[in-house]
Amino acid sequence: MLHFHNHNHCHIPLCRQQPMKFCMSSVFYFLVIITIFLPLIVADLNSDKQALLEFHAAVPHRRNLNWNSTNPICTTWVGITCAQDNSSVLALRLPGVGFIGRIPSNTLGKLGALKILSLRSNRFIGDLPSDITSLPSLQYLYLQHNNFTGDLPASFSLQLNVLDLSFNSFTGNISETIQNLTSLTRLNLQNNNLSGAIPNLNLTRLKQLNLSYNQLSGRIPSSLQRFPSSSFIGNSLLCGPPLQACSLSPSPSPSPTFSPPPPEFPKKQGSKKKLSLGVIIAIAVGGSVVLLLLALIILCCCLKKKDNGRSSVLKGKASGGGRSEKPKEEFGSGVQEPEKNKLVFFEGCSYNFDLEDLLRASAEVLGKGSYGTAYKAVLEESTTVVVKRLKEVVVGKKDFEQQMEIIGRVGQHPNVVPLRAYYYSKDEKLLVYDYIPGGSLSTLLHGDRGGGRSPLDWESRVKISLGIARGISHVHSMGGPKFTHGNIKSSNVLINQEHDGCISDLGLTPLMNVPATPSRSVGYRAPEVIETRGYNLW
């Protein structure tokens, strides 16, 4: 790269003839190279840092990001992921941190190695600088749920894998340049003000497309007809499969072939028949009955919807496909004051999402326990957590927070599943744990009773039991004299990557209105002694 040998000053014969001079000139060139190129090696991170500081200074925000020029960027700055050798910033994830305002160009657009940019759920306004969308290494761009305006940028990084600009106020056409994004797997532009025709996007890797709720018009290109109608609904001027067929005659005069025939009203003049009184009464009675039935059905639907309203938290995206509802509508009173009711993260937790992100995540029910329902929630790439939705919490906010503080502190042990965050409001109490992919000891022992199941060997049982014992011992030594796990059973023992047992769900009993099991709150008793409902013997 340096092409040192091309510089005629130090070709080999000369060096042989003048060894001393050669040495001196070598040292000189070496120093020159170091002086010139060493700063270039670290320049990447420094220039990234500078660009981030400029962005930070220019855009007001609510949450403290700890972006202090004296702190190391890769380890202390919130939302930053660096390359392994700390040479550059690879990901910037700052969803829901309360940014308000425009993104100035020449700030984030200078992060030359950036692969992931997530600025979802903030309050950005104005144009999206094109230097961001065309960042050369950018693969994932999440800018949904902001208030960007102006035309969609026309230049995009050719590496883009995911482009989500949904729920903004972008105007203008969808640029044909999107056709060049051959790596694109997900394109979400729903709920903007985009207009014009959809370009023919022959993108074979594209798996998810959402252009719904814009003002797009014309025929859906054949290359996109493989997507469901939910990808296009809410664009009244759009036609062709999978939506309704296009009218062949665009002229205002209705075409006899393709326009629906006008409704046939009885002609006053032409009709000479008069209805008898009996028929009129029958129609009136029948009509009233139908109306009454309709009213009843609507009432039932409304009541059912209201009932399901609260339990729709975290279910919203589980089915995928259609237009996603705004979480505030789903969540009801629990998020009416987002400033006050926020997720509380414990110290040392590297997660960086907020309540809205959590509610928007696709979720799957893991199971319903005595304390509530556990969901597996998949946030952005590589972030999977378990959200436990507590029911029948009987203590007030202060006691709840105190107990959380103890659980958070006690959970710092390899054999305890750590509680990462919690959320408390009048109507909603959520706990966020790491997702442990190994599943529970209960499933390991009792799950899949098909013929092919081999029982858990003794070595594993001993290892898991020792892990549980270490976890419990730690809980007792750290939690103080009154703090116990309170609900030890095999579904609350999860198997970590080292095939070790980790206890979860500790310390919840004092919060709940669980059926009276007298000895639970005062200390550990074997589950088969105190458990009044079904239990698993291991």
Ligand SMILES: Nc1ncnc2c1ncn2[C@@H]1O[C@H](COP(=O)(O)OP(=O)(O)OP(=O)(O)O)[C@@H](O)[C@H]1O
């Ligand atoms: N952090 C986690 N990672 C993976 N799976 C989990 C996690 N937490 C809970 N689970 C699993 O989710 C399911 C439901 O768990 P949950 O704790 O809600 O109910 P439970 O353990 O059956 O009863 P209880 O509410 O009395 O603890 C269980 O199968 C459990 O093993």
